[in-house]
Amino acid sequence: SVPFDPSSHSHRRFNPLTQEWVLCSPHRTKRPWQGAVEPPQLDSRPAYDEKCYLCPGNERAGGIRTEKYEGTFVFENDFAALVETSVLPPPPSALGDAVNSLYQQEPARGKCYVICFSPRHDLTVAEMSDAEIEGVVKVWTKLYVDVSTEYPWLKYIQIFENKGSMMGCSNPHPHGQAWSLSYIPSRPATILQSQRDYAHSQNPIPNVPLLANGKPSLLLNYAASELAKHQSGDEDSRVIFVGKHFIALVPFWASWPFETMVLPFQRHIPSLAALTEEEAIDLASTLGAVSRRMDNLFECSFGYSMGVYQAPVHRPSAAELDVNATAAEEADDWAAYAQLHVGFYPPLLRSSTVKKFLVGFELFAETQRDITPEQAAKRLRDCDDVHYKQRKE
Amino acid sequence: SVPFDPSSHSHRRFNPLTQEWVLCSPHRTKRPWQGAVEPPQLDSRPAYDEKCYLCPGNERAGGIRTEKYEGTFVFENDFAALVETSVLPPPPSALGDAVNSLYQQEPARGKCYVICFSPRHDLTVAEMSDAEIEGVVKVWTKLYVDVSTEYPWLKYIQIFENKGSMMGCSNPHPHGQAWSLSYIPSRPATILQSQRDYAHSQNPIPNVPLLANGKPSLLLNYAASELAKHQSGDEDSRVIFVGKHFIALVPFWASWPFETMVLPFQRHIPSLAALTEEEAIDLASTLGAVSRRMDNLFECSFGYSMGVYQAPVHRPSAAELDVNATAAEEADDWAAYAQLHVGFYPPLLRSSTVKKFLVGFELFAETQRDITPEQAAKRLRDCDDVHYKQRKE
Ligand SMILES: O=P(O)(O)O[C@H]1O[C@H](CO)[C@@H](O)[C@H](O)[C@H]1O
Numbered sequence A, B: 001s002v003p004f005d006p007s008s009h010s011h012r013r014f015n016p017l018t019q020e021w022v023l024c025s026p027h028r029t030k031r032p033w034q035g036a037v038e039p040p041q042l043d044s045r046p047a048y049d050e051k052c053y054l055c056p057g058n059e060r061a062g063g064i065r066t067e068k069y070e071g072t073f074v075f076e077n078d079f080a081a082l083v084e085t086s087v088l089p090p091p092p093s094a095l096g097d098a099v100n101s102l103y104q105q106e107p108a109r110g111k112c113y114v115i116c117f118s119p120r121h122d123l124t125v126a127e128m129s130d131a132e133i134e135g136v137v138k139v140w141t142k143l144y145v146d147v148s149t150e151y152p153w154l155k156y157i158q159i160f161e162n163k164g165s166m167m168g169c170s171n172p173h174p175h176g177q178a179w180s181l182s183y184i185p186s187r188p189a190t191i192l193q194s195q196r197d198y199a200h201s202q203n204p205i206p207n208v209p210l211l212a213n214g215k216p217s218l219l220l221n222y223a224a225s226e227l228a229k230h231q232s233g234d235e236d237s238r239v240i241f242v243g244k245h246f247i248a249l250v251p252f253w254a255s256w257p258f259e260t261m262v263l264p265f266q267r268h269i270p271s272l273a274a275l276t277e278e279e280a281i282d283l284a285s286t287l288g289a290v291s292r293r294m295d296n297l298f299e300c301s302f303g304y305s306m307g308v309y310q311a312p313v314h315r316p317s318a319a320e321l322d323v324n325a326t327a328a329e330e331a332d333d334w335a336a337y338a339q340l341h342v343g344f345y346p347p348l349l350r351s352s353t354v355k356k357f358l359v360g361f362e363l364f365a366e367t368q369r370d371i372t373p374e375q376a377a378k379r380l381r382d383c384d385d386v387h388y389k390q391r392k393e
């Protein structure tokens, strides 16, 4: 039989977190590209832009002024996708169960926040110092704790960043968002459930850390196996960077060309709130190491969506909540199996102007990727740790 | 309590086919847009372009010449994502079940085809006559039947079209693709399973047509309930167009701003191969009616990904196949519950240059939409049936 050649043989890989398959067709990169090219992702912006509503002291929608902040700054989104007083649309007319089951809806309440990462309009995470990124990790953590304490009806907080106009970002000032929700959204729910199912169906592996409840952890086992492969000097390592507590890698099941996951490998860390000071510092420096390598890959500002997966928010007892006891127990139960991890989904594929489109086959059938995760990891791993703009001649 | 206001109250809706929730935040359209704008989607192209490899008689990659075709033309993709001789990558080193379960992979074999819709370089489906679109439906059908007969190891054929550079289309010549596969991909598998589960868990509704096996059909019930609401004159109708056999509507659970589904409402039609002559004609004219309204909405060439969902390919007995008997029975079983339907996923939201980005929250948490499906349906329904370029002054 023919030996496997990653530059010509298609295969599928399974994502054990989202429970979906990904088609990997490595030879596809050989095809010529005549489609859309993006504007060059090079930016030279001023450190302060008087027209930017995220720059310190400037006016926002509705006449409010952004504080003259240093470091980070959090405010409620002026155009929040979720508000506290959500109301359910009227139920569809009663046509019997067979029809009603097709019209399921539920209320969605929430609070949405914008998080400015820096007063400097011209920076991105890739160009910020590790200490400045640590400020971002700290403000995420504070928000995760404070918001869920203040609004006990919240069940989940989705922290994310859209970087670059290619990824729908409407303002280049370095910032992210946090949408806090009265429910656990579809994808985090599946990912939490997968981690729970894994803990109950697998046996512990010797020398690999366990969940706080003594059960095996999907992501601790995964990190351990990737680290072992990397440390053995395997050419096909998917590891990009190894910190003291966190590891950055291109997952075996990556969808996006240079998709990256940052996850702890030393112990069970269910959420940002569980980070020790040293772990928070290490998470920040690992996020910096990843972002700089991404910018260096094509020497451009490398767009992505970045998101934090973690435990549903900590909440008081079920009785205090406007959710039923079963839902509250389920959320607490999921929290016991959750492992904090950060995902980067960048669209660029071949250069600073040619991205991968997840359209057509990908939307209707299943995700398809053009280079192998191993090829992507090698390219990111080989990138310089110093940002290209900051390199000495 | 506050009455529901679709222009200000967030809620979630459930997609019973993909089994995922969608967050609907109608008031979000009020926010100002300062993000990326697309180049104007206006095209004036020549009827023949000597540099286009899809125009009749021109040279393609590898020196092959595209035939001097009239009507439609099918050829094997010169850069196919799947080939017949797929080989599996080596298994990850044996580390025990707990680790091996994280590295699931399988071979992916297939045949990929390109389908030219017209010799005219300057047309799109929206500007083709109903008779010309009927030619496209016919060539899809022939391909679905012929390919699965010639390659009995195939299990599924995904037919789709990416229209417009915004949707990753690399050549504006009107064309689509068919990726035929040795397996049923993740999303069609879920959609087939949902239809099967529905048939087994619901009771028939009086006066609504049933599946060939006498069980209730998710999509026939859905079409019937949308049609009834529409015919009652309800302002919130999600119907765009009603043909003789097919109906076009914005599904209750739509993800994309102007997502549209075209589906039969008179009887169970598992696949293109089951269409009568009259049904094929009606499907073509319904697809035309939808495409023209989409182009008319913002008076531009309205980009989208379009895809056909249907039964897995008809195959001979399990013994003749290189799949095991259980897999073959499963596919046959699914086919009994499948209902043919066509989806349109267009990204434009506000104008010909501002699209909806499904990024950040959407990628990490769950899909979010800005206008209600009812608002989207009304706007498309109210569009003229005559293409704006073909209107008399
Ligand atoms: O095959 P094409 O048109 O060159 O490529 C397009 O469609 C494919 C299938 O949806 C996608 O994988 C590509 O990302 C897209 O650019």
Ligand SMILES: O=P(O)(O)O[C@H]1O[C@H](CO)[C@@H](O)[C@H](O)[C@H]1O
Pocket: A162, A167, A168, A169, A170, B035, B356, B357, B358, B359, B360, B361, B362, B368
């Ligand atoms: O909130 P923003 O940055 O204006 O908007 C961006 O992020 C949101 C959350 O991912 C998306 O829903 C929008 O489509 C995108 O343009």
